[in-house]
Amino acid sequence: MIANTLTVLLLLAGLVFFAAGTAGLLRFPDVYSRLHALTKADNVGLGLVVLGLMFQASGPADILKLLLIWLLVLAAGTTAAHMVAQRTWTHGEFESDR
Amino acid sequence: MNGLLVLFDLVLLAGIVGVAWRCLASTDLFRAVVLFITFGLLLALAWVRLEAPDIALAEAAIGAGITGALLLVTLERLRSIMAERRSGRPHTPPPDPTGPHALLRALHDPPPERRTFIPALSFALVVGGLLVTALWHQPHSTGLEPVVDAHMDISGVDHPITAVLLNFRAYDTFLELAIVLIALLGAWSLGRHDLIPARPAPGPILPGTLRLLVPVAIVTGVYVLWAGSHAPGGAFQAGAILGAAGILLVLARPRQLPMAPGVPLRLGLTAGVALFLLVGLYGLVAGHGFLGYADAWAYPLILLIEVAATLSIALALVALFVAGRPAGDDA
Amino acid sequence: MSVFYLAAALFLLGTILLGLVRVLRGPGSGDRMLAAQLFGTTGVTILLLLSLALEESALVDVALVFALLAVVAAVAFVRQHGLPEPPDTPTHRQHPESTESRESNDDR
Amino acid sequence: MTPANAEWLPAAIAGLVALSLVVAVLATAWPRQAHRVGLLGALAITAWVLGLSALFLNAGPDPEAAATRVALGGWEAPLGLMLHLDGLSMTLLVLTAVVGLATSLYSLGYVHDRIERRQFWPLWLWLWAGLNMLFLSGDAFNLYITLEVVSLSAVALVAFTGTAAAVSGAVRYLLVNILGSLSFLMGVVLLFGEHGVLDLLLLETRTEAGPTERMAAVLMTAGLMLKAALFPLHVWLAPAHGSAPAPVSAVLSGLVVTGSFYLILRLWMGVFAPLATPAFGILVGMLGVAALVWGSLQALRAGRLKSIVAYSTVAQFGYLLVAFPLMLVDPGAWRVVVFFAVVHALAKASVFLAAGTLQHAAGHDRLADLGDVLRARPRTVFALGLAGVSLMGLPFTGGFIAKYLLLEAGLGTVLAGSVIGVLWVLAIAGGGLLAAAYILRMVAPAFHRGHEDAGEAVSPWMDWVPLGLATVAALAGLAGTLTLNTLALTPGAP
Structure with a gap:
């Protein structure tokens, strides 16, 4: 029962960050600020969801798998954000041409 | 639960069709590629809902790992060809008239025509409509499931x-x-x-x-x-x-x-x-x-x-x- | 509980569809790439939720594969063989230290 | 009829599949020796097919007894996959072996560059293996996969010279093939969804004229018509052939297109048989007449040798469509149609091979400038003419027998009181005249006065193989009775 309540609360908190990430992606003015919106969803949003789901896991293997997924997404998000920022910085924020 | 599932499926379906349509209609190739990556993601979810996790797994690996990278790199090569054509000078290295270069040229010639879109859409609608009609009449067939299940013990897996x-x-x-x-x-x-x-x-x-x-x-x-x-x-x-x-x-x-x-x-x-x-x-x-x-x-x-x-x-x-x-x- | 998971998954699917606006509008390719990256993360989360809602543990593996390969497209985006010369757009900036890496972009 | 023969038949069928695959895999893994592997493989496969046909014909005059099904991996349908051999597939296997062997020998001379050889042979051997498996397949999904093997290797072969024209033709061919395959696959899915089995014989017992079958029939037939370049879905054919290397054109026009037609015939004689109605037959027949006229006119207008031959394929396949309404009136006519397709494949392949020799010698295939080479190469011109005579249907050639039998069937429908039968008879007779016109266009410069210039030297293979194959095509009439008797060993068909 407590586990379920914790899961619900953590998931809801995670969803808030996903919503915020999407809102930021849509509303922020340029690439550099939109980066932040993305990384919040990656780091905290998925982190909270994973934490919430861990209470429902059937064993340590499942918990480790969930943790691994979070770590992988963290690494991917960080790398992607860094590289997109770098490319935009060196090559300009050009419109993609045909 | 069931109502929610149906709603989920409908939203997913609308998303798939919408993304596919925007992807085909896009004049900006980079946008089309990103839409196609998204399309792959939604398709993986659709396979999940069709109770085919094996295919979802394959779609995840192919869609996330390979298709996106392949299309992006191809797009970049196309761009260098287009830039060369616009500037009139050969791009470095001198383009090989045979080989992958020729393939890209062929893919780009002739340029996509917008007026083919309406006939294509109506064709798709007709075929889609007929398919839906045919599927509507289908009985709920279990296919070969019972036969396969009966032989599982000697299959080795x-x-x-x-x-x-x-x-x-x-x-x-x-x-x-x-x-x-x-x-x-x-x-x-x-x-x-x-x-x-x-x-x-x-x-x-x-x-x-x-x-x-x-x-x-x-x-x-x-x-x-x-x-x-x-x-x-x-x-x-x-x-x-x-x-x-x-x-x-x-x-x-x-x-x-x-x-x-x-x-x-x-x-x-x-x-x-x-x-x-x-x-x-x-x-x-x-x-x-x-x-x-x-x-x-x-x-x-x-x-x-x-x-x-x-x-x-x-x-x-x-x-x-x-x-x-x-x-x-x-x- | 599974109704809750499903509702959460539906909500996340909604955010993907909403985020498509950024893909359609752009304006830059970086913006679109970022949106795709966010969709990937959201997709992983949806898969995790669905695996509980539908009681299909194999979906965690699908999520794992998505998480593992999420970075490939982004790497392809920045590491193509010959990035074109930066066009003269007003937003273009020159980083003082990046000249070296730009020269080596032509090494295809 | 010897029981021992019948016992060996299943192993021989599985062995043919295995042998074709071993040859293809070996050439892929060992490209340095691919041409040697290919030559030995071509001889072995041809010998095996001939042995198989001897076993098959010995199995007796009863179609039910002769037709053999092999359960792969020991799993019977509906669980597993079945290979299926009957008179129809046997005939096409022999045709494939003859054209395949000729193409292989020709390619020994044609593909001489070391690098090109490494690319060509594995792909060609996969294509051959794919065709063998296609003709032996008795399962709807397996048919789709074998079609893919055939299509993909054919596309790669069209592109393999790597010039811009070849690649552009190949891309078009690829898109057509993908569309055709997807359409076919959707039909397979519909049938499987309705009946829960994939085996063709099991499907045949379960299908009736319902909405699913209709939709599946439309999808699968349209997809195959696209692949077979049947009018009006033929627009990809000439660009793909015009730029492909000669042996590839020969195989495409002779075998690949015929393979798709084989599937249409197989499906409509089996699974979709309940759907065939006279009105449908007349529609298809009309398409055939249009294809005959349009293809012939294009062939008369084309300026390049290979384009003429490619358009003549569109025209000749019109006959196959014209024969459709005849089959509805006289069910036995299908054997004549298959015989016609076989003769056409032989003749068309030799025309393409001869055209390839001329193109190689002259360095181009513009008809207007080919006179010098044509005059200097009587052997090749003779091959061209001999195969052309068979295409026209002049007496005593294979083409004559085929067209005579078709005309006979057409007249039969007229006598049976069908007014529209007159149209079919006119089309069959008129098509021959049109064919004569465009074939004379190809060989006529050889008889004009003028310079003689043999052009580039060609290898003996390229000189003699077209002539040999053309002779086989012309003499195929002698094997007419044998072919028709073999075809009669198809259970369930009249």
């Missing part, structure tokens, strides 16, 4: 899909492996590719991520291959994961990649079909029929074939990504 793919209908699977190989032979016949020299990584983040991801990808690939005997997974999915890891290495090139040597590469690429065929021939000689196994030997033989097939598929995917045949192959 515990996952029905693996049993069908590698035992009951192994011939089809063998030919699918062959098709991957033929596609690669076709790509190689177009021209040669010389590996690009390494270039310095921009900062420590990319090499660091690679150092983390590539080993994890190898472990995951082996895990998915092993899982195939009792759960969704198997050679195609594992091969796609390992192939994506290889593509990551080719893309990032932390250091000079060695030139692929001709003979071992060919042997690696054909290992899957060759081993499969050898096992099949043994079955023919031993009286189990072509591509048949003795019941007791089914599991080890299936595992052997899957390992070789994983290796071949991964190699073939990386080679397809690199596109031209490596210089070592002509030796």
Whole structure:
């Protein structure tokens, strides 16, 4: 029962960050600020969801798998954000041409 | 629960159709590529909802790992051709009139015409409408599920899909492996590719991520291959994961990649079909029929074939990504 | 509980569809790439939720594969063989230290 | 009829599949020796097919007894896959072996570059293996996969010279093939969804004229018509052939297109048989007449040798469509149609091979400038003419027998009181005249006065193989009775 309540609360908190990430992606003015919106969803949003789901896991293997997924997404998000920022910085924020 | 599921499916369906339409109608190729990546993601969710986790797994590996990278790199090559055409001077290096370059030219000529869109849409609607009508009348058929279930105990594995793919209908699977190989032979016949020299990584983040991801990808690939005997997974999915890891290495090139040597590469690429065929021939000689196994030997033989097939598929995917045949192959 | 998971998954699917606006509008390719990256993360989360809602543990593996390969497209985006010369757009800036890496972009 | 023969038949069928695959895999893994592997493989496969046909014909005059099904891996349908051999598939296997052997020998001379050889042979051997498997397949999904093997290797072969024209033709061919395959696959999915089995014989017992079958029939037939370049879905054919290497054109026009037609015939004689109605037959027949006229006119207008031959394929396949309404009136006419397709494949392949020799010698295939080479190469011109005579249907050639039998069937429908039968008879007779016109266009410069210039030297293979194959095509009439008798060994068909 407590586990379920914790899961619900953590998931809801995670969803808030996903919503915020999407809102930021849509509303922020340029690439550099939109980066932040993305990384919040990656780091905290998925982190909270994973934490919430861990209470429902059937064993340590499942918990480790969930943790691994979070770590992988963290690494991917960080790398992607860094590289997109770098490319935009060196090559300009050009419109993609045909 | 059920109402919510239907709502989820409807939203997903609307998303898939909408994304596909915008992707086709997009005049901006980069936008079309990003939409296609999104399309792959939604499609994986659709496979989940169609209760086909095996295909969702394959779609995840192919869609996330390979298609996106392939399209983005192709787009970049197209751009350099277009830039060359606009400026009237040859891009460096001098474009090879044969080979992959010619393929890209052919893909770009003639430019897409917008007025073909309406006929195409009406054609799609007519065919789609007829299909829906035909599907509407279909009974709820269980297909071959009961027959497969009845034979599971002598199939050598515990996952029905693996049993069908590698035992009951192994011939089809063998030919699918062959098709991957033929596609690669076709790509190689177009021209040669010389590996690009390494270039310095921009900062420590990319090499660091690679150092983390590539080993994890190898472990995951082996895990998915092993899982195939009792759960969704198997050679195609594992091969796609390992192939994506290889593509990551080719893309990032932390250091000079060695030139692929001709003979071992060919042997690696054909290992899957060759081993499969050898096992099949043994079955023919031993009286189990072509591509048949003795019941007791089914599991080890299936595992052997899957390992070789994983290796071949991964190699073939990386080679397809690199596109031209490596210089070592002509030796 | 599974109704809750499903509702959460539906919500996340909604955010993907909403985020498509950024893909359609752009304006730059970086913006679109970022949106795709966010979709990948959201997709992983949806898969995790669905695996509980539908009681299909194999979906965690699908999520794992997505998470593992999420970075490939982004790497392809920045590491193509020959990036074109930066066009003369007003937003273009020159970083003082990046000249070296730009020169080596032509090494295809 | 010897029981021992019948016992060996299943092993021989599985062995043919295995042998074709071994040859293809070996050539892929060992490209340095691919041409040697290919030559030995071509001889072995041809010998095996001839042996198989001897076994098959010996199995007796009863179609039910002769037709053989092999359960792969020991799993019987519906669980497993079945290979299926009957008179129809046997005939096409022999045709494939003859054209395949000729193409292989020709390619020994044509593909001489070391690098090209390494690319060509594995793909060609996969294509051959794919065709053998296609003709032996008895399972709807397996048919789709074998079609893919055939299509993909054919596309790669069209592109393999790597020139811009070849690649552009190949891309078009690839898109057509993908569309055709997807359409076919959707049909397979519909049938499987309705009946829960994939085996063709099991499907045949379960299908009726319902909405699913209708939709599946439309999808599968349209997809195959696209692949077979049947009018009006033929637009990809000439660009793909115009730029492909000669042996590839020969195989495409002779075998690949015929393979798709074989599937249409197989499906409509089996699974979709309940759907065939006279009105449908007349529609298809009309398409055939249009194809005959349009293809012939294009062939008369084309300026390049290979384009003429490619358009003549569109025209000749019109006959196959014209024969459709005849089959509805006289069910036995299907054997004549298959015989016609066989003769056409032989003749068309030799015309393409001869055209390839001329193109190689002259360095181009513009008809207007080919006179010098034509005059200097009587052997090749003779091959061209001999195969052309068979295409026209002049007496005593294979083409004559085929067209005579078709005309006979057409007249039969007229006598049976069908007014529209007159149209079919006119089309069959008129098509021959049109064919004569465009074939004379090809060989006529050889009889004009003018310079003689043999052009580039060609290897003996390229000189003699077209002539040999053309002779086979012309003499195929002698094997007419044998072919028709073999075809009669198809159970379930009249």
